[in-house]
Amino acid sequence: MAMIKLENIHRNFQVGDQVVHALDDINIDIQQGEYVSIMGPSGSGKSTLLNLIGLLDHPSSGAYYLNDRNVTELNELEEAQARNKNIGFVFQSFHLVPRLTAAQNIELPLVFAGIAPDIRNKKVEKALAGLSLTDRAQHKPEQLSGGQRQRVAIARATITEPSVLLADEPTGNLDQKSGHDVMKTLEDLNKRGITLIMVTHDVVLADRSPRSIKMIDGRIESDITDQTSHATHE
Amino acid sequence: MLRTNDVITFGWQAIKGYRARTLLMLLAMSIGVASVLMLTSLGEGARQYVRGEFASLGTNLVIVIPGRSETAGAGLGTMTGVTPRDLTLADAKALTRNPNVVHTAPLNVGAAEVSWQSRKREVTVMGSNSDLLKIRHWTLARGKFLPNTDWDRATPVCVIGSKIRDEIFGAHNAMGQWIRLGQNRYRVIGILASEGRSIGIDVGEVVIIPVASAQSLFNVPSLFRIFIEVKSRAAIPKVIKFTQDTIRARHQGEEDVTVITQDAVLATFDRILGALTYAVGGIAAISLVVAGILIMNVMLVAVSQRTAEIGLLKALGASTREIILLILVEALLLSSIGGVIGLIIGQLGSWGIRVALPDLQAYPPTWAVVTSFLVAITTGALFSLLPARKASKLDPVIALSKR
Numbered sequence: 001m002a003m004i005k006l007e008n009i010h011r012n013f014q015v016g017d018q019v020v021h022a023l024d025d026i027n028i029d030i031q032q033g034e035y036v037s038i039m040g041p042s043g044s045g046k047s048t049l050l051n052l053i054g055l056l057d058h059p060s061s062g063a064y065y066l067n068d069r070n071v072t073e074l075n076e077l078e079e080a081q082a083r084n085k086n087i088g089f090v091f092q093s094f095h096l097v098p099r100l101t102a103a104q105n106i107e108l109p110l111v112f113a114g115i116a117p118d119i120r121n122k123k124v125e126k127a128l129a130g131l132s133l134t135d136r137a138q139h140k141p142e143q144l145s146g147g148q149r150q151r152v153a154i155a156r157a158t159i160t161e162p163s164v165l166l167a168d169e170p171t172g173n174l175d176q177k178s179g180h181d182v183m184k185t186l187e188d189l190n191k192r193g194i195t196l197i198m199v200t201h202d203v204v205l206a207d208r209s210p211r212s213i214k215m216i217d218g219r220i221e222s223d224i225t226d227q228t229s230h231a232t233h234e
Numbered sequence: 235m236l237r238t239n240d241v242i243t244f245g246w247q248a249i250k251g252y253r254a255r256t257l258l259m260l261l262a263m264s265i266g267v268a269s270v271l272m273l274t275s276l277g278e279g280a281r282q283y284v285r286g287e288f289a290s291l292g293t294n295l296v297i298v299i300p301g302r303s304e305t306a307g308a309g310l311g312t313m314t315g316v317t318p319r320d321l322t323l324a325d326a327k328a329l330t331r332n333p334n335v336v337h338t339a340p341l342n343v344g345a346a347e348v349s350w351q352s353r354k355r356e357v358t359v360m361g362s363n364s365d366l367l368k369i370r371h372w373t374l375a376r377g378k379f380l381p382n383t384d385w386d387r388a389t390p391v392c393v394i395g396s397k398i399r400d401e402i403f404g405a406h407n408a409m410g411q412w413i414r415l416g417q418n419r420y421r422v423i424g425i426l427a428s429e430g431r432s433i434g435i436d437v438g439e440v441v442i443i444p445v446a447s448a449q450s451l452f453n454v455p456s457l458f459r460i461f462i463e464v465k466s467r468a469a470i471p472k473v474i475k476f477t478q479d480t481i482r483a484r485h486q487g488e489e490d491v492t493v494i495t496q497d498a499v500l501a502t503f504d505r506i507l508g509a510l511t512y513a514v515g516g517i518a519a520i521s522l523v524v525a526g527i528l529i530m531n532v533m534l535v536a537v538s539q540r541t542a543e544i545g546l547l548k549a550l551g552a553s554t555r556e557i558i559l560l561i562l563v564e565a566l567l568l569s570s571i572g573g574v575i576g577l578i579i580g581q582l583g584s585w586g587i588r589v590a591l592p593d594l595q596a597y598p599p600t601w602a603v604v605t606s607f608l609v610a611i612t613t614g615a616l617f618s619l620l621p622a623r624k625a626s627k628l629d630p631v632i633a634l635s636k637r
Contacts, residue, residue: 056630077553084551095546099251112551114235
């Protein structure tokens with residue numbers, strides 16, 4: 001059974017008197033530990049798809065199974081808990097809370113999970129060390145470089161050890177060097193077993209992933225699994 | 235679920251993180267609370283001041299007035315056509331025979347022309363006894379007050395007010411001089427130092443003679459008033475009863491006097507000024523509500539400024555309830571800090587009033603302190619409910635799409 005299973009997913013938006021089909025009959029299976037990139041021009045529905053997988057958005061129709069559980073039937077509280085436990089988000093613009101330090105930002109998901117402070121501190125310390133951010137722990141986001149901010153965001157996204165990591169243009173606001181570092185970090189996490197789903201419009205980035213889904217006008221144009229692709233970029 | 239400590243820490247971080255907003259809201263809240271405290275302390279101070287003034291006029295005072303102010307229906311008096319009996323010196327003397335009575339002063343009042351050498355003047359003449367000085371808390375500038383002799387003795391002596399002394403004697407020494415009142419002559423034995431008005435009479439323009447002298451001067455056997463000073467406040471009702479009983483016994487069963495207490499007058503003033511304090515406090519409370527509305531506005535702005543943050547918190551696993559809780563606790567923290575600052579400013583302000591106006595014991599009453607603080611907190615919480623609900627309903631997708 002697939003970890004993520006989307007069945008006949010539709011997502012419609014009402015824009016004025018027109019109905020826009022952001023997602024039009026999407027069927028995808030994603031296995032545990034896969035590395036998938038979602039490509040497509042802007043407006044093709046790739047971000048909507050990512051939000052839907054991340055339980056931030058709801059399908060107009062269709063079924064979504066996450067770990068064999070139909071999550072379209074969850075109530076608001078269960079949904080929040082599922083997000084906290086199963087899903088990590090990495091955004092293009094980092095979305096760090098400006099008034100909190102790097103360590104406090106990383107700690108947030110654990111705070112919402114209601115975990116005791118001493119356990120939280122240990123986990124945050126370990127996460128900081130894993131991403132070579134220990135000396136930046138007490139820095140505010142404004143004191144960090146773009147690459148460091150995104151690594152803090154990745155540490156935050158993975159602190160609850162979720163099974164899926166969703167990245168929306170994770171290198172979009174970064175220079176090439178930092179972008180490369182961030183991609184390396186994400187791929188390392190994937191190698192250790194996390195399912196990585198990344199939205200991008202960068203062909204070079206998309207080529208790094210073994211599986212590449214192309215979307216146009218809310219439909220899946222192509223879904224290609226290339227066993228060699230990942231290896232070529234190692 | 236969120237831990238309580240974490241909720242408070244989160245709110246505290248937000249308060250520290252947005253300095254300008256925090257300052258603005260603290261200002262609004264503290265001004266609201268401080269104005270309640272200062273205005274009520276002014277009201278309370280005024281009340282205490284009036285109380286004090288009444289006390290200086292003589293505390294625990296019972297006043298006997300001839301005639302009845304009440305309509306008693308078709309009583310014996312109306313049937314027989316008998317008018318109320320006069321209040322006599324003998325009545326006054328009878329009223330001294332009670333252990334709770336400290337001082338008793340009969341009073342006769344009339345107008346007469348005073349003259350000395352070629353100077354003449356119309357004055358108010360009061361006939362009384364030595365107790366009047368103590369009852370009215372007057373002081374003497376020179377000499378002595380009326381001698382403590384038998385009330386029936388019409389001794390030809392007088393005590394004059396300071397204004398009379400200035401106008402009749404000018405640069406001359408008034409002490410020991412004989413002045414003429416009507417057909418009689420009186421020797422000046424004392425000069426009053428006190429000024430101002432007492433029972434509607436200017437103390438400076440009065441000539442006081444023994445009550446028997448006044449009765450013969452005006453040729454009246456009756457008294458205008460009897461003042462009785464009672465030992466303690468608690469004994470006042472007993473003395474009133476004793477007075478009514480005594481007068482009834484002496485007036486053939488007719489209770490034809492009115493007995494009032496200084497307390498009754500004071501209580502009326504107390505009520506008026508108390509109501510005034512409440513009214514002023516209420517007006518100040520409006521400023522607290524205004525501060526609450528300001529908090530709501532600032533929180534609404536804060537929420538729209540922090541849409542991305544709230545969207546993020548949702549993405550990280552915060553539920554709607556948790557978002558509401560976070561915003562609410564933040565507002566509660568803000569308004570209680572504002573309240574505490576307001577209490578400090580208010581107390582300092584009241585202290586300032588006391589320094590500027592030493593006569594006014596301007597301490598804010600406890601009810602004002604407690605309610606203003608509670609109102610501050612509840613308005614803070616109440617008015618941030620709307621922004622909190624708004625925040626919790628934010629669509630995380632839209633909130634996060636702001637780059």
